[in-house]
Each structure stands twice: as structure tokens, then as C-alpha cells.
Amino acid sequence: MNKIVEIKNLVKTYGSKEFETKALKAIDLDIYENDFIAIMGPSGSGKTTLLNMLSTLDKPTQGSILIDGVDITKINNKDLSKLRKEKIGFIFQDYNLLDNMSLEDNIALPLSLDGVDKKQIIAKTVKIAAMFGLTEHLKKYPYQLSGGQKQRGASARALITDPKIIFADEPTGALDSKSSRDLLESLESANQRNQATILMVTHDAFSASYAKQVYMLRDGAITARLNAGRDRSEFYDRILKLLASMGSGSE
Template structure:
């Protein structure tokens, strides 16, 4: 999917800069990044260690604050929101999938998934409809009554994904979502995310070091030294062909060896 002017912009970042440290010892991690994500894109963010990819997604996802720049989610300028306002916005508009699941051990799979909307105004019947749909799509309906310690790592991550999607967020941020999974569980999760992206026009931004994971995306953005280096669009290519394109760019940038698709 290429970015077309007629497509709805979900996220727009303007000249994002992020520095750490104090005067005399300042490290610039992000150096003026401009980025636009449109509805229905599945965007991968890649780059060598230290390129700024994790810092970028943390800033875009409101986990951290940019030193300079503007960030818009749909029509809302989130750059200068106060903490209380930002908390409500995050709960209603953003979804998060983390590498370490972040599930509550004392809650069942279903209770974990429903947690984000338990604080909102969705009626119980509507919440049940949403739960049934997303749990079925992610293949975890049959384990809804179980607790996190009773299920596999792949099932925990799919539970985490369902929790991120239950309230139909404008955009989902995924930070190395397959990092703790074996290859089979990772492929299963990524295939489901790709399917939801297409079926629901779900907008996803995913940081990963793995070209195999990025090959499921519709676009991959590469960072180098805190700046945008390059980007690739999958278009009509097969996942295998897109993987080769990603590997070619990564070979220039430098990166860890990975298995082929």
C-alpha cells in the first residue's frame, strides 16, 4: 500500500527529536524524523542496534516525550497533552502489544482481554460481542477461562494482542511482539496480525529486528543514526520476495544474521 493523499492519516509525526542527558553530555537519539501512517497500514520499523527505533515507537506511543516536534493521532495533537488528558486518550485510541505480555496473573484470559474496556463506557453486551469476535480471530476463545500460567507463550501473546484490539484503537503499537516466542508461535501471531490488518483495516506500527517479522508488513521504515534511512513498500509482492528486499537493505545497514522465510 502506498501513501496516497486521499487516504486517512492516522499518525503524523513532524520533525521528531529526542535527546538524553544534560548540558555538556547530550546524546541525540532521534534527529528530525517526519513520518506519516495512513489507515490500514502495517508498518515495520527496523534499524541496527542504537538506530533509535525503540525510542521512536516509545515517543509515538506516548510512553516517552519528544524533546522537539509534533505528533498527531488522527486530528489530535498529542505532543503537549497533560498527563490526565493523555491517559484518557491512550486508553481510548491506542493499543499496545509488548514483548513480555504484561498480563495480570490473577485474571483469566477473558478478564485480561476485557480489562481496557472495563474502565470505559462500553455496555456489557457490546463488550461480550467484541470479546467473542477478537478471541475467535486470534484463536484463543477455547482458553478464555484459563489463567496466564496455564497457557503457552504464544497464547499469552495472542491474549496480549486481543487486549490491545478489544476497544478498536486507531493504531496499535507493537514492540518486538515476537521476541519471546519460538518461530512457530511467532509465525502464527504475525499471520493473525496480518489477517486482522487486512480484514479490519487495522493500523499497526511494529518495531522488530527480524526481517522475517517485517515481511508480514505492508511497509518497512529503516532508521540509521536516529534518522530515516530508507523505506520499502510490499505492494503486490509475495512475502518471500519482500523478505529479500528487506534483507538487501539490512545488508547495507548491518544487522544480525537471521534464518530465511
């Protein structure tokens, strides 16, 4: 299987020398094609730091991150933005749809700005909207959509470029349980049917139970790893148990 992301000895420290805070302590993590990984952990465990580093928003103090074979800590800004554009899809907690265009245009945006053939864009938009159950909402503006619809729209936008990997930062953080389930099912089917590779950061054990593996992050280090079994509710129980054993509850 193809290795998409390879994190080696990743260290991130904040502050000056005497008052150093280690946000990440020597993280090693490999993500393979068609993985669906959830990263869990309490506040301050370094989840966001890790994701920022992976999404090229922040530079590590030590170590390397290889995305599709390219060390993103060593390339220049121009190549970095090319890599972001071509290989990474982003899903955020607060949707980040543009309020000045219809959902359809929002989804089509990454492709349309990339000079892709317009017929192909239109076809792909329709297809991916159907996958996220958004077909009847395509002409609407974000303010006419519910939170769940917006988040599914944002996910469709992230997936339309067929990125090598999708980084999802608390995608269900602002959603109710029904909307969360709809979104997670869509992501799950993107992972299973479209071979999408997903890295999701979440607080929520229920969301994490849709992943294939769950990593526990604590004080800047990976402390545990769980693999999904056949049954999701059983996996959910195991995640809850692990959280309880770590003493942080579902935080």
C-alpha cells in the same frame, strides 16, 4: 486516506548540553489508516525511543506528534491518558497479561473498565478471541498458556477497543517461529479484514515481512523505506538484502 499519525521533525536528545546524545534526529513519518508499518534497525538506532514517544511514555525535545489530529506533545496528562485509552492499543514483547485473571477477563479488561455495555463486551471478546484462535483457552489463566497464546491474548486485548492505531514493541521477540507466524498472521488479518492500523518495531526480518512498509532506522534517522510487493518471501529477501547492505546483518 485518513492520516492517523503525523510525526514532524521529531528530535530527542538525552544528557546535558555538553554531553548531548541525539537519539532521534529530525524524524518525519506519516501513518495512514490501515497501514501496517514495521520499523527496523540495530540496537541504539532509536527504535525504542521513537516508540516511547509515540506511546506518550516520553516527551520529545523538539517537533510534534499528531495522533488523530491531536498534538500529543502539547496536551495535558488527563487528555493524554484519555487518548491512550481510546485511540491507542499496545502490544509488548513480554505480553503483559495480568496473571490474576482469566484470559477472557484480560481481553475484556479495557472495555469493562470503560463502562461499555456488558453484553457488547462479552460478544466482542468471543469474536476477537476467535480471530486470534483463542476460543478454547478463554477460561484459562495466563500461567496455563504458552508464550504464543499469551501474546495473541495480549494482541486481542489491544484490538478489542478498536484503537486508531496499534503500537507493537517486538511482539515476536520472545516467541518461537511457529508462535511468531501464528501471531503475525493474526495481526495481518486484523490489518486486512478489520482495517487495523499497526506500527510494529522489530529486529526480525521475517516479522517485518508481514508489514506493508518497512522503515530502516539508523543512528536516529530513517535511512530507507521498503514497500511490500505481491509476494511475502520476495519482500523478505529484499529486507534481508537491505539489512546486509547496511552492514548490520539481521542483528
